[in-house]
Amino acid sequence: MLDIDSHSLSIPPHRIFCIGKNYDKHIKELGGKQAPDEPVVFMKPVCNIVAPGETISYPPAGKELHHEVEVVILIGKKGKSIPESEALTYVSGITLGLDLTLRDVQKKLKKAGLPWELSKSFDQSAPLGIFKNFNSKELDINNLSFSCSVNGNSRQKGNTGEMIFSIPNLIHILSNWWILKPGDIIFTGTPAGVGPLQPGDKMEVESPMIGSYSWHLSPENL
């Protein structure tokens, strides 16, 4: 299995925070009715990171693997209770990633009121692009368009301006719960258009200001 060892990260990864339910249309496409009052937070282990271009094995325990393209940020310095107005000074990198999700498993877990790990934290569940150095003067983090295609067909289109909790707000809130440290990675939520993947599919994520990255699912459903 190919994993984080083949990824060129500028800072050793510390943790992966993921934000759920951060785009209104995505909440509705999964049958939700209203935006959460607080961000939905879960984590993936850093060993689940997959470098661009690597092949991903279809997870054996689920039947409905979904792509979720997300803007991903890298924290570059330590901070606690970070004011929203200073939040972007803690961001050292930005890229795109896929929060791969076993939707059939997640539906069962949600229904039973159980934690999401089995549906979100399986091996290779965090394909991650290369972090581009972040400079808030060059890039408006609150107006970033990004997309995901599968086998060349457009599946998801989003803009960070549509987020329920903006990236500065997420950093503020997360830093009230955890002391953020260099190497912390934040997947910031997915827009509408999530859908199933099949063995052999090619997933490509793209943003004009960030770049494009792709991964293949192994053609064999092992």
Ligand code: MG
């Ligand atoms: Mg997600």
